[in-house]
Amino acid sequence: MSVVVNLGDGRKKKPSLEALGGLVATDMKRVNEIILARMHSKVPLIPELAGHIIAAGGKRLRPMLTIATARLCGHQGDRHLGLAASVEFIHTATLLHDDVVDESTLRRGHDTANAVWGNQPSVLVGDFLFTRAFQLMVEDGSLEVLAVLSNASALIAEGEVAQLITSNDTSTTEQAYLDVIRGKTAQLFAAAARVGAIVAERPKAEADALESYGMNLGIAFQLVDDALDYAARQAELGKTVGDDFREGKITLPVILAFMRGAEDERRFWRRALEDGDQKETDLAEAIRLIEKHGTIADTLARARHYGAIARDALGLFPDHPIKRALAEAIDFAIERGY
Amino acid sequence: MSVVVNLGDGRKKKPSLEALGGLVATDMKRVNEIILARMHSKVPLIPELAGHIIAAGGKRLRPMLTIATARLCGHQGDRHLGLAASVEFIHTATLLHDDVVDESTLRRGHDTANAVWGNQPSVLVGDFLFTRAFQLMVEDGSLEVLAVLSNASALIAEGEVAQLITSNDTSTTEQAYLDVIRGKTAQLFAAAARVGAIVAERPKAEADALESYGMNLGIAFQLVDDALDYAARQAELGKTVGDDFREGKITLPVILAFMRGAEDERRFWRRALEDGDQKETDLAEAIRLIEKHGTIADTLARARHYGAIARDALGLFPDHPIKRALAEAIDFAIERGY
Secondary structure, X not given: OOOOOEOOOOOEOOOOOHHHHHHHHHHHHHHHHHHHHHOOOOOOHHHHXXXXXXXXXXXXXXXXXXXXXXXXXXXXXXXXXXXXXHHHHHHHHHHHHHHHHHOOOEEOOEEOHHHHHOHHHHHHHHHHHHHHHHHHHHHHOOHHHHHHHHHHHHHHHHHHHHHHHHOOOOOOOXXXXXXXXXXXXXXXXXXXXXXXXXXXXXOHHHHHHHHHHHHHHHHXXXXXXXXXXXXXXXXXXXXXXXXXXXXXXXXXXXXXXXXXXXHHHHHHHHHHHHOOOOOOOHHHHHHHHHHHOOHHHHHHHHHHHHHHHHHHHHHHOOOOHHHHHHHHHHHHHHHOOO | OOOOOEOOOOOEOOOOOHHHHHHHHHHHHHHHHHHHXXXXXXXXXXXXXXXXXXXXXXXXXHHHHHHHHHHXXXXXXXXXXXXXXXXXXXXXXXXXXHHHHHOOOEEOOEEOHHHHHOHHHHHHHHHHHHHHHHHHHHHHOOHHHXXXXXXXXXXXXXXXXXXXXXXXXXXXXXXXXXXXXXXXHHHXXXXXXXXXXXXXXXXXXXXXXXXXXXXXXXXXXXXXXXXXXXXXXXXXXXXXXXXXXXXXXXXXXXXHHHHHOOHXXXXXXXXXXXXOOOOOOHHXXXXXXXXXXXXXXXXXXXXXXXXXXXXXXXHHOOOOHHHHHHXXXXXXXXXXXX
């Protein structure tokens, strides 16, 4: 099902975000300028701390979705630029708060803001960026966009609280886990993609389709992230294998291994993740059990399922370089890091 | 200048919020219903934690300002109710985050949410309430209200970060301190009061006047709060004397004592507040120095100055029971706890 390019010599080109990145590059440059301008404050610590996490970068996938969907929908104006910046501010605010909540010290291979400046400014600068996001939306003036992004933000916060409760419960069901990652990751992908259709004033069916694309891409993306936490080649990902395990997070590779495991294996998972009583050899044992039950492969199979839904959601749109790039982004989400 | 009622036997009636509370009671009952309905979530920890801080109550001064100013401006509809709830949600969200940032364990005599549930849910439920506030505004549909409250929220967050930096700096100027309390307290008072004029669709001059009333009432309120932290009768206030001192906060009673003190006194303030090196007898010494330089009295004199500005801002409005109650609220802000 993947869009792969046969290079003629039998090698397949690895799917990447390059095509998408290239198509939105001019717009993203302006989005970055807006981000830099609007994270400014007369309180120097704000741009300093915000700049640290925004510069640490990541892929800027969410604002790219807003830009790409707006262009796919034929938007000719500038409205998508400020709104893409708004989406990135919401994302950055949640990252700052997540790192405080998870007591993380590394993100994408860099020290987290809370590790550098402490929890206090991370909480408050997160609040500041969140309010900046709303100011950008208010300046844009669309109540529909405001509704989409404020509803998404409420669901994100709700999902984070839900995750806090289930995060050490090995009896979490796959369904409950999906609810959590919908809130945690997929809602903002969905909203970011929908905003593109709204600024282009496209019919509801197209907005719904792009929201579905974003939602299912987001789910696939998070599923693969959770798989990579037990299987990634560390250097390639700028991410430490075993973070989720050490934090006692219950993700799909674990949920499936727990359900498929015998009672002694379940005792292991309960001790390591619920009681937080971990020995140095436990991560290796966790990976062994996950491999034994083949749950990485099945997590990736689930990811491909959501990826397929995302791909079909694009069916409504005529062929277009951006449509092809958005489809490749699904393959990238699923195949990265392997 | 105070509005006092001579009881005929030489005693003066103490100013209170009773008159204001009575005039807005019917509306506030409905605001409370909206608050209860909208803090609901399928994640039980959210209403549980939010209910804890919202039930702990306080005076609900901010939503009362929105209700009172809307009524003073002749608003006949219902729009002020949801917006008053929105204002209270913003306030509650900032309280939750403040208590995490300040590592406070008591608020108004009750355990703080972070003391009961920990920092993690306090941060995330704060985020949730903040997003709920925006959802309520979006449902109301006024971009003007959204602009006022999102700008106020950004300034509040900015002020909190600024306070974090200056909070242990004994060389903080009175001007810098005023900037901080404007952001921390007065901006939301100002925005809450302005919203009343906006929903009533009154001219800009009236909105500006009510904003000025709220801003200056808020400054007076915070100045007195800061004075009470060194001077209150503890039981009456449900607040521990010396909290600010123990947290190393630089407030006006300290700023004035520092500036008026000899070098050995300044060394004391630096050690206790900048270095955080406090002995058991230090709070008593701080209170002694504050009394020696009369800085409580002068902090209250400053509060009366801002109170006078707030009172004059009401001059634009014809006599009305609510106008009188809003004026009495200024006296209450200044004279409470003494």
